[in-house]
Amino acid sequence: MVSHKVLEFGDDGYILPPQARAPRSLRKRRIYEKKLCAIDLLATVAGTLLLEGESSVNAGGENCVVVQNTVKKEFHAEENALSGPPSPFDNGKCGFSSVITTNPNHLLVVSDKVDKEVVEGFSKVRNFRKDLNPGVNVKPDVVASIGSNSSTEVRACGSGSPNDSRDDDVHLFTRNDNDDDDDENFSGYIRPRLTRPVPRIGDRRIRKILASRHWKGGNTDAKPWYCSKRSYYTHNHQRSYPIKKRKYFDSISDSNSDDYRLQGKTHKGNRTITSMKSRNASFVSRDHHVRLRIKSFRVPELFIEIPETATVGSLKRMVMEAVTTILGDGLRVGLMVQGKKVRDDSKTLLQTGISEENTHLDSLGFSLEPSLGTTSQPLLSSYLSENACDDLMLCRDNVLVDPNHDDSTPSPSESFGKLGSTDDSRALVPIASSALLAPRTPNRKFKRTEQQQAAHRRIRRPFSVTEVEALVQAVENLGTGRWRDVKVHAFVDADHRTYVDLKDKWKTLVHTARISPQQRRGEPVPQELLDRVLKAHAYWSQHLMHQLQIEPPPSSQV
């Protein structure tokens, strides 16, 4: 019979030696440390966070460096082993590893309007697909799971356990292997191009930034802006946005109003930036912009079943087919910062941890996610894993690339040869020229600065008396175990107050109410409210059972 094997692209099966296993305390770090499953085949759109303090790397723009921002995988495979036989289809979440290239010949995507550009880029892929020869023999005897680390290897893995037999490695998608077959158009990377130097983006700020680049370029001081970012910032930044910066910061501070009751009422020019004053005052007061450029993305997790006897070319076609299907189902953009998904669209970049200051942001990832459960019928023989949520990824780095080269440089595939497959520790994989590596700071991925810590943490926003009042009222009515409802009933418009926040606040309120007034800090809460807190707390402690019932408890109405 035909043997069933699992072919893996990437280093999903990478396993750390036992002695390298981190202590339990360390192992439960962040999500992005979990597992870099999937594949990062395909495509690269290029992303860069242009932040202050970064040294420019792309001197010439003709070479390419791939940075595998592959954070630790937390030895996921090993843990899998403990919990039963690993399924080739159960690869867990995909990490936001990054493929970074200084080669600017990618689709340039900027800011939050990325999806459009990307889709545009990929539409070409779809067209390309039409040219594919459908005559592929699809007898699903082999399961190929495509990993996510730009690996160019295909491994046979017997039972599907990522760590067995690696002997019969086969190289796929490498530059060399790719040159001679009929699939040369598909090199594992999609190379959409811009039709115009400046991407059409909805974000005025970004547009201005881009415009400023050109302005800078035309200046007699013809030094490329990206050659000295710091100098650019200090000397030219201000001049670049003399006028509308006010508006800009006003708008990003929308969600900063401390009193949710004011939300929506202050939208017409009466916005406040005061709430930013505490910790992040400096951020707001200065003219900070985040320069963001997504430079590459990938399809992290994709499974393909194909007979062992199928040709490499057919496998490639199948991958292409799967990818185009994914892309055809509509996409939405996801954002991940510091390993955490950012769902709250109302958050400012600052609150999210994306700031000019925060140059060393470890993992800022943009992902293209299925827009919604839709048509997407699994392909005949390939499909995305359930956890392909983090799917198409847009990665970012701090490499600066001349935007004007977007349409005039060598194709990425030229540079992307075989990547450093299963290497979790190395951050840099020289492709064309190691010289380019020099200016690049070594792997600082695992060292998070105070800055980052601060940025990662949400800004502190003390509850106003008004909010406390609303919270008390809501809890009186709903009880202490329905924070979601409390949120919905009393804090709908307060995007910055999550139900967890409300729960926490109630916790502290109860505590505050119990301690002596002298020990209390911050804006004093009226004793009347604290009394109600105690009362409500006591009541709901007694009526836990009823809490599951309806909601008409003791107190009055709103």
Place this chain on the structure above:
DNA sequence: ATTAGGG
């Protein structure tokens, strides 16, 4: 996604 609690 929510809830409950510890940090």
Place this chain on the structure above:
DNA sequence: CCCTAAT
């Protein structure tokens, strides 16, 4: 506020 475990 953050982080986790447990739902």
